[in-house]
Amino acid sequence: MLTGWPSQLDELFGRISGEFARAEPRRQARKYxxxxxxxxxRKNGWQLAEQxxxxxxxxTQRVLSHVLWDQDRVRDVCRAYIVEQLxxxxxxxxxxxxxxxKGEHSVGVxxxxxxxxxxxxxxQVGVFLAYATERGHALIDRRLYLPEDWLDDEHRxxxxxxxxxxxxxxPAMxxxxxxxxxxxxxxxxxxxxDALYGSDKSLRVLLEQRAVPYVLAVRGNExxxxxxxEREFLHLKASALADLVPEDGWKRLSAGVGAKGQRYYDWARLRLFRLQEPLWDHWLLIRRNRKNxxxxxxxxxxxxxxxxxxxxxxxxxxxxxIEECFEIAKQDCGLADYEVRSWHGWYRHITLAMLALAFLAAMRRRLNVERGAAAVRHSSRLPTACRRSATSSPPSKGSVHPGSL
Structure with missing residues (x-):
């Protein structure tokens, strides 16, 4: 049982409360x-009002439409909070x-x-950025994608x-x-x-210029x-390069824990032609299904x-x-339940939903720490083999409603 979460939520909201100059909108934002x-x-207007x-x-809807506050500064608070917590x-x-x-009036639809x-x-389609560590993960930025038809239509x-x-x-977003x-x-x-962004050479150049390592999916025809x-220069598709890997060049490794346990695949890598200084290198990483x-x-x-x-x-x-971020944010934080149609309304709702998800990630980390400490205290009274088992179980990944903490 995790106690004290209301004070933790008060502390988080205190970081953004200065965005709301008047007391009544500040209270409504806190309620939202x-x-x-x-x-x-569902976290739509009427169900939220009832709750x-x-x-x-x-x-409460005026918080998303008429009240003056800067959703980008709140996004910055959310981003800093996640780094601090995770x-x-x-x-x-x-x-x-x-x-x-269902309709055609929501901006970008x-x-x-x-x-x-x-x-x-x-x-509507939103492009998101997530931050993930061994302690958890959450969304830290968002952009609403606008099809060209929307921007070319002055009336719209x-x-x-x-x-x-x-x-x-x-990819530009x-x-x-x-x-x-x-x-x-x-x-x-x-x-x-994934491959939509991994195939963007401008993104690769950006990261290489900043000396930021990356693992970006690409399609087989890249x-x-x-x-x-043998100093032979090859210019081939990724799928053709994968065919060059000998059978003893594959290694079975886990890509992490999934819903059914460890996700094992066969993996191999090939060094790509390097343009950078020798301190850095490029590889083609290949994942192969163990059975197919x-x-x-x-x-x-x-x-x-x-x-x-x-x-x-x-x-x-x-x-x-990031897939789990979307799932939890939509199921537990109302990310997709908004009824706003405007540009600012979309950004404001999404930003507050991201802040709610950030709070859940922080509380989940805290709960895992408390469970780990309790397991250690309990295991000190167990035989050594049982003690190892008690302290090595993976943390739970489910979402945490404050009401159930």
Whole structure:
């Protein structure tokens, strides 16, 4: 049982309370944050109002629409809080998620591919940045993707989208968020992303110029350069390079713990043609299904020369953390339950939902620490073999409602 969480939530809200000049909007923002952490099945306006004791949702909705506050400064607080709570050995992970919509008036909504639905559907798409360590993970930045049709239609964008917002691809948004996080001093050991972002050569250049290691997924048709031991220069697709790995060149390693235990795959890496100074190196990392050898995944990687295969596998496996962030944020923090249509409304709701997720991540870390300490105290009275078992079980990954702590 974790006690004292209300005071912890008060402390977190105290970091952003100065954004609200008047007492009444400040109280409503605090209620909104607590409502996002509550047990309502859906965190829409009416259900949130019922949960926090308001007869109507209007006062809380005004927090997202009319009250003056800076959602980017709150985002900065959320980012700093996560680093403080989860440690300074983090991996930055970028990915997008869809928000299914029925109408056509929400800013940025269009028929576009949604990984959430697994198909083209009517939705909004947000690009997110997550921070993950061994202690936990949470979202630290967000961008709303605007299809070109929205920005080219003056009637649609007038009064709804800031005049200085121009079209940006999803990879361009990812580069901007990563650069902003690095400029803000976020300690970053590695960057990980799926193939949509890994295939963006501008992202690779950005990270290499900043000496930030990365493990970025690419498609099998990504053309790469290899200099063989015989000094032969090869210019081949990633899938063709994988075929050059001899059977004894594969090593079975775990990509981390999944829902069914350790996720074991066969792994190999090939050194790519290097343009950097010798202190750094490039590799093609290849993941092969243990049973179906034709099922492979590919990663372009960059890191210090002493980086091991196990290091690269660990980072590749860490990418799943952002998927869990989306799942928990949508199920437990109302990330996708908003009813706003405006640009500022979207950013404000998403930012407060991210702050709620950050609080859950911090409380989950604290709960795991307390459980670990209790296990150690209990195991001191057990035989040695049982003591090892009591202290080596992995931490639970489920979300934590404050009401159940």
């Amino acid at each position: 944050l607590e409502g996002l952490l509550g047990g309502a099945k 926090i004791g308001d007869a109507r949702p209007w006062r 440690g300074r050995d983090g991996v930055l992970i970028v990915d997008e998620t869809g928000f299914l919509k 269009a028929r576009q591919y949604s990984g959430t639905a697994g198909r083209i559907d009517n939705c 964008r007038e009064g709804r989208i800031p005049a200085d917002v121009a079209f940006a691809t999803k 990812a580069r901007a968020m990563i650069a902003q996080a690095l400029d803000a001093g976020v300690p970053c050991g590695w960057v990980a992303a 053309v790469l350069n290899v200099l063989t031991a 050898h034709a099922d492979k995944a590919y990663y372009v990687t960059f890191g210090p020369m002493e980086t091991t295969l196990a290091d690269l596998v660990r980072v590749a496996g860490r990418r799943w953390a």
